[in-house]
Structure formats: C-alpha cells, structure tokens
Amino acid sequence: MPRTHSQPMTPLSMRQLLLISAIDDNGSLKRASELIGMSQPRATKALQEAEEITGTKLFNRTNRGLNPTHAGESMIRHAKTILSQLKEMEEELRTASDSGWAKLRIGTIMGAVPYLTETISTYLRRFPRTSFEILEDTSVELFRQLDRGMLDLIIGRSSMIATPQLYHVTAFHDERLAVVANPAHPLIGRTRVRLTDLEDARWIVYTAAMPMRLLLEQEFRQAGLGMPRGLMETRSALTTISLIQADPNTVALLSSDVAAFFVNFGMASVLPMHLRSKSEPYELITRRSVELPPHALAFIEDLVAGATTRL
Template sequence: MLPSLSSIAARLRLKHIRLLVAIDDEGSILKAAKQVALSQPGATKALQEIEEALGAQLFLRTNRGLEPNELGHCVIRYARLIYTDLGHLREDMAGILEGHGGRVAIGMIMGAVPSTTQVIARLQAKQPTMSVKIVEDTSERLLQLLDDGRLDLAVCRTSISHRSDAYDAVAVREEELAVVGHVDNPFVRARALSLLDLASSPWVAFSANMPMHRYLEREFHDHGLPFPRGVVETTSAFVTLSLIDRNARMLALMATDVADFFRRAGMLSILPLRLRTRSDPYFLVRRRDRTLSPAAQMLVEEFSGGALEAAVRSEDEGSAWRSEAVPTA
C-alpha cells in the first residue's frame, strides 16, 4: 500500500527531487551524483530513501545503468514539475525584489490570441524584464491548467466546466466568426454568396466536441442544409492553414480576429459571407481561491488600463469579476 501524503511529504527532501531529475538526465547514478554534488554511495543511499518514502521501486538496475519503470517515469515527471516550480518561485521573488513583477503564466484560446498578445506586448514594453509564459489550447485544457496551478490566468470560457463557480471572470471581447479559404479560392470575389454555394466544398473544422464545430453545424442547420461530409477535424491553426494552402477549395470557420491576422499576412482570404451564427464572448478567468501574483495583477490591469485593479484585490460581491457561469468555449 502506498504511504500517506503526510508520510511522503515528511520524508522526501529537495535533494531527492534534484537527484531524480539528474538520474533521468544522465541515465546513471554516478553521473547523476556528480551533477548534484554527491558521492556515489551518497546518491545510492538517497535513491533508496526516495523509494522507501514512496513505498515502491522506481528504477530497474541494468548493465546500461538505471532505467525508470512505469512508476519511475511518473515520479520523475512530477519531480521535474516541482523543480520547475521552484525556479518560477525564485523568478517571482527576484521580480518582486527588483520591482518588475517577476513571472506570469497565461493561457488563451486561439480566437483570443491576437487581442491577448497585443495586451502582453504593451505590458512587456513597460516591464521588459518580466517573464511571460503563454499557452494556447482549448478552454477545457486551459481550465485544467488553471486548476493545477500551471497558469495564473486564462482567456477562455468557463461553462464547459462542471465547477464554473470555482472561477471569477471578466468579459474581454465579443468574438465574431468568418469563413476563410485560400487566397485564390474561387468564391473570394463573389458579389453575392450564400452557404448553399459552399455546401459542396471541402471543410476543415474544430473537433466535434468543440464549440467552433457546433457553431458551424448550427449555421448549416439554420440554413436547412446537411452538414458537409468528409470534414477534416483539428484544433491546430497551423494544420488548418496548411490544408487551405494545399487545396484552393478548402474552407474553414475562424474567429474574425484570427482570420484578419492571417489575411493581412497574405496566408488566406475571408469569404464575403454573412453568418447568422455568433460565437460567445470570451473572458479573462482566474481561480477564485487563489491570490494573484504581482505580475498577474499587472497583466490584469493592462487588459483594462488599470480599471480592474480594485476588482482583482476585492472579494466583494460588487467586484468586476463575476463568479456565475459564463458562455461556452
């Protein structure tokens, strides 16, 4: 039986975390010992302490050195996360002491990338030594990272969560949608265009469980048209662009901000089609039960020119942050 959490926490030391990472890097106890400034017998003893603290064997001893078993891979993964977090702790402390705010980690859905990176660029112009980590992913994944403490903030939607009351959210932007295609798509210069004209075209869309896919389905349904067959599903903007580049007839549904960015770069065109479907707005989201770091507070303030500063620090019901469920992502 695995030891209790309190038992593990009482027996594991930071030197054990360093040693686990070093063993994974070096593949041998001797090289790992040198990396963490231990003797080989000292490293061997420390490894024994780790396995005793966790109540399981983590490595196979072979003539090629130490090889982690399945449990070992799991423990090493978390050891790296802990060691990385210690590095982030040091960065935050240094930032506070030096007055530039340290480090902030923010996630964003694809549709929010253009507007959010603009905010980050403004902040970095003011705080050039601030460290910023950016993750682009789906709302579901971003909220998971927010829950795990891997992100300070996320620009996404929370209604996909069964625990939407765990978050506070401030509306950032309404999201409009556009149909995009190759720069030489035959429909680009059409004077009048309907969805019926596009029904037989090949489409690339978000995965079936994603809101952008549902928006496209809704658009076809509202026009009384069957959803296209043979749709290529992906959550990657790069894959979407690559498919459009290779097929002049390929179409996709995109947030207008993203489509405009790629259009200006000459990578795609926006078709002259007015859609009935509108996407839900996205929000700046944080966990209700966590205090924001100085760097995260700076970023929040940059989103609204300082107007949210009081809201971030307030727990009052009148805060600009809202805790009720917000629309789908």
C-alpha cells in the first residue's frame, strides 16, 4: 500500500542503504548482494521492503540490469551521502585520536588547478598535519560527487546544474583565458594573432557543452567563422599539453592560470590574441545541508583570501 505524504517514513536500515548504493554501482541485484555479503533472495526482499517504506518504485528492470527511477536517483543520492558521512565520521574520529591529523576532499575544474595548488601550499604551512584528496573533473561530475558526499567542497560553476539553491555558492576568482600553442608554432613571434589565422589549425578543445568549449564556439561565431573541423576533444590538462608538445600546429584555449604554468616550464607559448568572450568566475561550492568541520572552513578562508590578494 503506497505511503501517504502525511505519514512519517520508517527509517531504512543500513543494509538497505548499502544495497541501494551497491545496485547503483553495479546495475545488478545479484552483484550488489554479493558485494555486501547478502543472499540474493534476502536482497530482493530488502529492496521490496525499501520500496514499500518509501511508497514508490526505486528501480526498473531492463535487459541491461536495474535502472533507477527518478525516485530511485533521489534515494541513491541520499543513501550515498549518508554512507559517505558515516565514513567521514569514522575518519574524523580516527584522525582526531591520531595526533590531530585532518583530511580534506576537494574537487576542481581544470582551469582552477594552479590556483588550488597555491592555496594548498599556503594552507599546509599553517596546518601541516592535513592530508588532501583532490579530484579534477567537469563541474557536472564534481556536483555529482559532492551530492554523494564524496567531496567536502568543489571549485566549479553552479550554472551547470539545475538546483543551485541546494548549495552555498561564492564567486571568488575571475577566470581569464589564453590561446596556447607549441613554442615552435609558426605564428609565435607575431605581435598580434587573429582568429582567422587559426581557422585551419588543429584545435584541442573541451567536450561539447562545457563552458570553455561554448566560449570558443562563441568566439568563432562572433568572427563570422565556422567552428574548425578535426577537433581533438579532451578534459585532461595533461593530454592537452602532450598533444601540443607532439604537434607544432596544434592550439588550445586554456585558463590563463594553466597557460602560465605550461609557459613557465617551456612547454607552451601564449599567442597574442584578444578574446571578446568573458568566462564565468570560479565558484567555491559546498552543500547547504552539511556542516563543514573547522579545518575545511579554515581552508575556505585561505582560498578566498588568496583570491583577494591576486586582485
């Protein structure tokens, strides 16, 4: 019998939360039950009971396994958050008794990596007994990991999600852009380079719909040019610089912070171009529903203070 909204929901058991999370990870009730040490008949019953408790279907059976419904996606997100918070609590208790060590889990988009590493270096001078776990990915994936409790905070862009009201969002650093090329590129040495000069170049770009990719497409439209063909798409800074190193004719649009890092080590040169499009600022993002520990708040202070110093 479906549960009415006026009825309080009976809490799910830890086993049910583990099962729901494992089904999402594996797409199979059989593999999920094996992973958490539960017999398949018992797992089937546990899932049925979870659906009775929530009053809705959580998974659809398909030829490819179990796919979550909209309600199931919500349940998975909350289950993973709860499990992650329990794991985080265990780590905090262990580190608290281990001479005051702390851990921070941070996600960042590629453009902010140099800025983040500077902040970490500053922070460690004040709090050396801190370990870090750093994930570099797109804003969309970082939000996914933040929602699941796998990260404490992220540096990304809230424009990439539909529910920014669920987060504390602080814009703290404007991103500037630069077009970089191999130091042996034929246009290196010019006092000015126009987009028309790079119309036939081999461009290394972000995947479709990513902010920096959209900015590049906008630049070409404003110049009355079509987007070049033969693009090389990647989300990896290492892949980008490796491709630039391998071919003198390749170019890429990067954040000026990342570009400066490569230039300082002689791996790339910045082309003297004027870009009309403006990038969105970096944003510091945390979940409203989660109270951060003191060491995370201290790191946020360093991050924002560093941005102010750079202005």
